[in-house]
Amino acid sequence: MSKNTSMPTHSRRPVSEPALIRWALCLLTLAFLGLFLFMPLAAVLAEAFRKGTEAYFSALATRETLAAIRLTLLTAAIAVPMNLVFGITAAWSVAKFDFPGRSLLMTLIDLPFSVSPVISGLIYVLIFGLQGWVGPILADHGVRVIFAVPGIVLATIFVTFPFIARELIPLMEAQGREEEEAATVLGASGWRTFFMVTLPNVKWGLVYGVLLCNARAMGEFGAVSVVSGHIRGLTNTMPLHVEILYNEYDFVGAFAVASLLALLALLTLAVKTFLEWVHRDEIAAALR
């Protein structure tokens, strides 16, 4: 995930492999990408447009599909800002301070990556479900978490938590604490130091983290599937909706929604590449 480590140097390499090997490596990579990336993408688009553009757009315009899109956007709109705050806080504390339990916290941040999303979902059911620990109390106050929007948001936050923190921690650690120390000695308060020194130094890592976090928040399936209950038009996100449509043999509808999700991934990549290109000088300077 550290796409900002190697900068193109445009210099002739003193060591080079024979042309044959270079071509073979390139072809192998392209073949692999073609098989596992481009072909599925093409298949999604082909299936989506099999019955023409009109069928495609009418499949997207159904009430339930629009509700799924709305819910996905809402979930991401809550989960991403939350994780932005959590991620910055966690990364800052881990990278800039020494405290007992620091390495434990590092491991905990990675936990959502190592735990199967289905298990993350089940944990929420265990806690917030009607037979769970907190669920009955909340239910008495009229709050439903499981099989409702709050559960979906919670599960999404859990699964996407590491993206921003993981992006920031190596960056902050590499930059060290000296600039913050310099700012403090010069009389800056903690807040000012953070907003004037720490944050500007990691802003590119932060942008990447947010983009990745957003992509995953919109695409998350496993954990959300467990807590959602698949109530059409109410608790269906886009990935869940794709599955339902597919299981009902509505291939055009399923692939139309899937193409939207794929488009989102491509858009994320495009934005990231565009930002890297626009700010290439600044990024190069920050790395030096």
Place this chain on the structure above:
Amino acid sequence: MIEVRNLSKTFGSFSALKDVSLSIEPGELVALLGPSGSGKTTLLRIIAGLECPDAGEVAFEGTSATNLAVRDRQVGFVFQHFALFRHMTVADNISFGLRVRERALRPSKAEIRERVEHLLSMVQLKGLESRYPSQLSGGQRQRVALARALAVEPRVLLLDEPFGALDAQVRKDLRRWLRHLHDDLGITSVFVTHDQEEAMEVADRVVVMDHGRIEQVGSPRDIYDHPVSPFVYRFLGNVNGFPCRSNGGRIHVVGTEMIAPDFAGHGERDVTAFIRPHDFDIEAGSEQANATLRHAVVLGPQVRIEVNLADGQIVEAELARDVFDRLSLHPRQKIRVVPRRAQIFLDDGTQARAQPTGNGSG
């Protein structure tokens, strides 16, 4: 005036400072000199407030700074690796300390601009105000760091190995320039270095540290001429050490009998005799040759030679270029090496000066 009282600091099981006390006079330029791990940087960081001592305290002008936060200590700190704000221009870096002040104390924009202009010309970087740190050379970056520290008009300037990350030539220029700057501004300054030449050249007073303790404090000349311990003796430049036995202050070293009158009353003791490379006389063509020349390095007007004594010990000596040329020395030549003076240390640290007795024996 900075008063350091009984400071101790440990990092885990490593004891960085052990009961260190020191007072620094107003307007002084003091060097903390020592090998790595001697605690010099820790001492500097505690004075700045960037580390908290385990015991002891630091006082500025008589008031304890123990409860004073870093940002309220009014110190200027220059980091070894500059620690410039990489996303800010030179001008923004320098004005940072002024811009973060609370509104009532903050100078106006015009005043800040004026101050930056003044500092830029002082550190000889006029015209570079809109550059970014990555577009500057190491020497320029360090001068920006210095200007940034001075912009807030600190009571004391602290520099952590300020020239450590620079090329030899830039380092020499910059330390001379720092000395002049200090003479002009008169701001109390403390800098950390592991380079004895740097400490000797720049500082009014040198504090030699080792293993978390202060070994010796004094003027550069004082310290060089009267080192209090074998460590200081070794650390302040090249020296040859000869373990030997003293009887009534008489020692026999490098084929020469020497006497230390101060130890005349002593019995037979184990001692170490230290002889600086430039305290040897070299003779060629003598019948009493006691050494073989291994090789010679010409360093401008000086020549540094390495010789093998008959007992296999290697001795480093220095002589003037013209003497070297006159003797027309060449490797593997048999020569005679005679010490002019030696400093003798007992195990307990007491020391005495020894001179040749004059009746040299081959």
